[in-house]
Amino acid sequence: MEERMQIIQAAGNSKIQIGVIPGHYATNHSHINYYVDITSLKTGYKMAKEAAKALAATYVSTHIDTIICLEGTEIIGAFLAESLGESGINSGADVNVVTPELNAVNQMIFRDNTQKKIWGKQVLLLIASVSTGKSINRAMDCLKYYNGNLVGIASIFSAIKENNGTAIHALFTEKDLPDYMTYTSSECPMCKSGQKVDALVNSFGYSKI
Structure with a gap:
């Protein structure tokens, strides 16, 4: 797989890069024809800082209390x-950074000590990769439960432009990967043609089959 990886640079900033590997991949809710590797962005401080600056430019005029990662x-x-x-608009503000917990039935929850960072706050969702929007929907349900006010969705890569009326601002989009496709498992043309699944994919990375 790795030998097929292609490097894509963000428009306007060559220091921000992702890797893409063509193939046949299965997530927990879809099949996709590219694995988008965001590992360096999520683990290296130099590239993470560049990505953050690029994302921040979009929200310079948006009041944000909390970022949900x-x-x-x-x-x-x-x-x-x-x-x-x-x-x-947020100059001098102490912007909170929180991460939801997943309970036994895979619902996103916040414990009592972090709920005050969500309740009545202006919240920005930050997500690594968006293919179908189902993970965002789950996060939005969580946000509604805790009475948070969604003011934006930021992503490193997104194959869709908006979710339930909220625009998704992404550093990499379908324009950078125009032949990126996502399918339900029952409608996947790669499965129907007998192409084996290369790897199982989730937010932590991939496991080869």
Whole structure:
């Protein structure tokens, strides 16, 4: 797989990069024809900081109290909070960075000690990769339960432009990967043609089959 990886640079900032590997991959709710590797962005502080600055530029005029980090984006989220607190409408503010917990039935929850960072707050969702939007829907249900006010969705890569009326601002989009496709498992043309699944994919990465 790795030998097929292609590197894509973000428009306007060549320091921000993702890797893409063509193939046949299964997530917990879809099949996709590319694995989008965001590992360096989620683990290296230099690239995470560059990504955060790029994302912050979109929200310089948006009041944000809290960033909810999904799919291992906490490092990016911390730098994003720093960037937001340094300029614009949030200048001087202490922007919170929190991550939801998953309970036994895979629902997102917040414990009593972190709920006050959500209740009545202006919240930005930060997610690594969006293919169908189902993870965002789950996060939005969680946000409604805890009475948070969603003001934006930021992503490293997104194959869709919006979710339930809220625009998704992504550093990489379908324009960067125009032949990216997602299918339900029952409608996957790769399965129907007998192409084997290369790996199982989730927010932590991939496991080869």
